[in-house]
Amino acid sequence: MSLSKIGAALGVLVASVAISPAAAQAATAATVVSPKRPLNVREGAAVWTRSLRTLPNGTAVQIECQVKGQLIDQGPVRVTDQWDRLTDGSFISDAWVRRGPAAPACTPAQQTAAPTAAAAAAGATTAGTVASGAIPLKARSGPARAAFLYSGLPNGTALNIACQVQGEPITGTMRATAAWDRLDSGAYVSDAYVKRTAEPPACAATAAPAAPAPAPAQAAPVAEAGRWVSPLPGFSARPGFRTPTNPNHVGVDIMSFVGTPIHAAAAGTVLEVVCNIEAGHSCDQTGSASIGGCGWYVKLQHAGGVSTLYCHMVRRGVVKPGQKVAAGQVIGYVGSSGNSSAPHLHFEVHVHTPPTSPGNAIDPLPFMRTHGASIG
Ligand SMILES: [Zn+2]
Numbered sequence: 426m427s428l429s430k431i432g433a434a435l436g437v438l439v440a441s442v443a444i445s446p447a448a449a450q451a452a453t454a455a456t457v458v459s460p461k462r463p464l465n466v467r468e469g470a471a472v473w474t475r476s477l478r479t480l481p482n483g484t485a486v487q488i489e490c491q492v493k494g495q496l497i498d499q500g501p502v503r504v505t506d507q508w509d510r511l512t513d514g515s516f517i518s519d520a521w522v523r524r525g526p527a528a529p530a531c532t533p534a535q536q537t538a539a540p541t542a543a544a545a546a547a548g549a550t551t552a553g554t555v556a557s558g559a560i561p562l563k564a565r566s567g568p569a570r571a572a573f574l575y576s577g578l579p580n581g582t583a584l585n586i587a588c589q590v591q592g593e594p595i596t597g598t599m600r601a602t603a604a605w606d607r608l609d610s611g612a613y614v615s616d617a618y619v620k621r622t623a624e625p626p627a628c629a630a631t632a633a634p635a636a637p638a639p640a641p642a643q644a645a646p647v648a649e650a651g652r653w654v655s656p657l658p659g660f661s662a663r664p665g666f667r668t669p670t671n672p673n674h675v676g677v678d679i680m681s682f683v684g685t686p687i688h689a690a691a692a693g694t695v696l697e698v699v700c701n702i703e704a705g706h707s708c709d710q711t712g713s714a715s716i717g718g719c720g721w722y723v724k725l726q727h728a729g730g731v732s733t734l735y736c737h738m739v740r741r742g743v744v745k746p747g748q749k750v751a752a753g754q755v756i757g758y759v760g761s762s763g764n765s766s767a768p769h770l771h772f773e774v775h776v777h778t779p780p781t782s783p784g785n786a787i788d789p790l791p792f793m794r795t796h797g798a799s800i801g
């Protein structure tokens with residue numbers, strides 16, 4: 426499944442994490458089932474987080490607790506969004522694990538105690554040097570050439586790399602890679618043109634990128650997206666972005682009625698019209714809290730590297746990928762498809778896109794307020 430689909434899969438309603446008091450005590454014995462290739466052990470509950478090591482098929486592991494993360498539908502054991510936190514703080518997808526009863530849910534403290542999250546918080550940076558030859562290396566608002574251009578960094582410029590993200594693959598002077606280095610300024614440069622001796626840590630998947638400081642004399646990226654409007658005029662969103670009990674909820678929910686028209690929040694281009702749901706279920710039926718996925722959704726790309734996502738539509742969106750839409754144009758209708766317990770719109774805003782990921786989701790409430798289209 427594509428990264429963007431995964432982002433949508435994470436933005437689900439009522440993903441409540443049951444907190445078990447026993448979570449910290451007992452570890453659950455389990456076995457890795459990965460016959461074709463070794464299983465990646467990661468620093469977070471998603472495949473875009475850094476792989477720390479691999480485990481061969483049949484390896485015995487100790488699961489400390491489970492967290493809700495990226496939905497994995499390729500594993501041999503089960504289709505699940507549960508990830509197993511091992512006793513050293515690393516994660517493996519539960520889709521590749523044979524075990525007895527499910528391990529207890531991780532406490533919020535356990536979820537955020539990942540080694541690299543601590544490293545990122547400490548502000549440590551990796552030293553690097555631009556190795557781009559005659560052409561300056563472009564520093565951008567996101568990990569792709571389509572992202573907003575901040576400035577050109579001449580060959581030999583010293584860099585402080587905060588962390589790495591996966592983005593557009595680039596072949597450069599140093600290597601061919603999809604990795605982009607996030608600088609301490611918040612800007613991104615392709616790692617293909619960076620000389621360095623150490624491997625920078627992956628950017629924490631749970632931390633939204635800090636807003637880069639715009640270069641002088643260039644407009645702030647978001648200002649280019651034009652007029653913003655409420656996706657569901659007359660209905661209010663409830664706060665719910667990354668709450669302590671639901672840290673993977675990267676949008677807000679606007680309760681409404683089946684069939685209420687959903688409007689494009691700003692002018693843009695339709696990126697995706699997709700059914701995102703757990704295997705064995707249909708987006709054309711009413712969903713439930715026990716089904717994974719955001720159901721029928723539409724993703725729009727706006728100017729300035731901003732994307733919006735609209736989940737749980739009653740049926741396929743009424744727009745097509747590649748289609749241009751105006752602010753306020755109807756793109757679909759409210760429903761309750763996928764991981765949804767009542768008719769509502771799950772609405773996400775991402776910055777520094779494409780691609781969207783949980784890491785670049787921002788709270789839609791202040792964003793929409795700032796853009797003159799309050800939904801709160
Ligand atoms: Zn939601």
